[in-house]
Amino acid sequence: MAFLFGRGKQVIPPPSGEHAIGTMRFDVKAQSRTVPVQAWYPARPTTEPTEPYLDDVVRAALADFTRVPKFLLPQNPSYSRVNAPAESGRFPVLLFNHGFGSFQKQSSSLMEELASHGFVVLSVGHPGESLVVQLSDGSSVRHDAKHPAWVAITAGLKALEQNLREVEPLLAEARNAKDLAGFTVAMKGVAAHRSYAVLLPLITQWCDDTKAVLEQLASTPLGAVVDASRVGAFGHSLGGMVAGRLAMTDERVRAGMNFDGAQLLQGDATPLRVPFCFLYADTSKSGNATVRTEGMNDALLGAGGIGAVLRGSMHLNFTDMNNLSMMARALGSIDRGEMARVLRAATVGFFEHHLNGTPLSGFTPSATLVVTKG
Secondary structure, eight states: OTTSOOSSSOOSOOOOSSSEEEEEEEEEEOSSSEEEEEEEEEEOOOOOOEEESSOHHHHHHHHHHHTOOGGGSOOOEEEEEETOOBOSSOEEEEEEEOOTTOBTTTTHHHHHHHHHTTOEEEEEOOTTTSSEEEOTTSOEEEOOTTSHHHHHHHHHHHHHHHTHHHHHHHHHHHHHOOSHHHHHHHHHHHHHSHHHHTHHHHHHHHHHHHHHHHHTGGGSTTTTTEEEEEEEEEEETHHHHHHHHHHHHOTTEEEEEEESOOOOOSSSOOOOSSOEEEEEESEEEETTEEEEOTTTTGGGOOTTOEEEEETTOOGGGGSGGGGOGGGGGGSOSSOHHHHHHHHHHHHHHHHIIIIIOOOOOSOOOOSSEEEEEO
């Protein structure tokens, strides 16, 4: 399988865009903490070294968290040159948030694809809540199992496994909602359940972290090449919920995508004010709990919105875990090469259309991609 990580060689397919890719780290100051950012961006050709997809810091954190020996986690080189000089011009900006307990590089191959097509992608880290973050001075911060967010969400996930019969009817109501009123009732019920209520403060905190990055764009090392009038937000799982919240509340965000995250509400639902895309797995698993998610957020979609399901996918297929053969038991039945291809095409096509004005691409229905709305 060409898309799987292998040991000792580069097997991730090359990005399909015309631009070379650089990557760098920088920090911004939020109200209560330092927020680390890893960026991927169009770069001038250079001989700077490439960064591995899983560097030593991430490998060590993953090994400790999953209890998988570090030597089993490969260090394949990426296509990104560390601190390469940025290409001249002004490029649209995409703000990315990972899932809870994950890390900024969880979707590196997708970031590279976007950068190769002329986007500056900024992956936001959350100290203490991310599995690990790396600061620009070379230091790192591991997750803290005693952090209030980790304690609360661990308990919430356990409650979800134990009380799935309470949650599933609420999610089914959201999937079947014909209007915003019905969706509001269902998702308020979901958000009030102890399994999901623990996420609401974290969504607010991560939105604040992401807004701090957006507010300080001009003073970052990439300030000269970003176009702050063309901003998109996207993310996976909890990070997808953050993207949805930003698309609802921040006028600077012009388009967004949520990869397999329930869009929790605070207050009544209103249609997303900007073009938005929900990409769903067939099912999502949390421990022993299996939850159907397809179409669950479609009632929120306004003009230009798209809902689509990737048949045979599961939650982690939307990350670079899709490319690790050792993760097969946590992935769906979808061909992993096809998963990577469809996810790349849909993400690039959606943001190119809404931030660059090109014709929409990447959403041709197929046996893999089923459009639920739009």
